[in-house]
Amino acid sequence: MVEVQNLTKLFGTQAAVDAISFAVGKGEILGFLGPNGAGKSTTMKIATGYLPPSLGTVVVAGHDVQQAPLDVRRNVGYLPEHNPLYLDMYVHEYLEFIGAVHGLRGPALRQRVSQLVARVGLSREQNKQIGALSKGYRQRVGLAQALLHDPAVLILDEPTTGLDPNQIQEIRQLIRELGEDKTVIFSTHILPEVTALCSRAVIISRGRLVADAPVSELAARAAGETVIRAEFETAIDSTPLLALPGVRGVGMESGFLYRISADPGRDLRGDISRLAAQQGWVLLGLRQEQQSLEAIFGELTK
Structure with a gap:
């Protein structure tokens, strides 16, 4: 639903975005990450038609942003x-105004506004002026306006800024639901949100793409290996484990807990489980270690 190809944006001689490419499909929630000044917001503004690209293309729902804005x-x-x-408009008034801009009229407009007011948690605030709302509730109004015309693609730049922990959980759940049948791209500095919401992340640094991978693979890539810990009922002969394709080493830790290192991105838990059954080993536990996303982010963008 969104295809970015060799996208470049120059401000004078400085490349805010430098030849990045990625694609996002329907039903996918993509975490778009990078340090401040990396080019995230610039990329999003180009994808929504607010800024023209210097080079490259962005296609959204089959439409080129330059040819069919x-x-x-x-x-x-x-x-x-x-x-x-x-800020001087009331919540309902503002949302009805935005809906009218998108061509909604009459009962259909009022029904859509009422649905979204309830869905984003604005029912108690809907009769207030926007200027009287807290920052968190203003974010909810912004999210409601983004959803009014039921778009196929959602582009959210720091959508949970200013929300309290309960509100963050509610908005996360809403994004999960929206991601079932829409394309969602969102940027955030709250890295646990990416782990909680996204199957995949794109990371840019200084305008360049430094990672595009499932979140589960980023840890192994940053660490240079996959680490699996297997606990058995008794000590085992590690020779069969070492013979598994992708295994780099096996070491015994406390008790009968074994640390198995493997090639980056390899998930060998299924192979280890089947091997244990073949060898008659009683397998008590099996887990793949995950490096924190903060550490991965720092490693890729330093």
């Missing part, structure tokens, strides 16, 4: 990093 905007819901709202 209005078609792109009809298919995209966008919550920018700095949420622009009309």
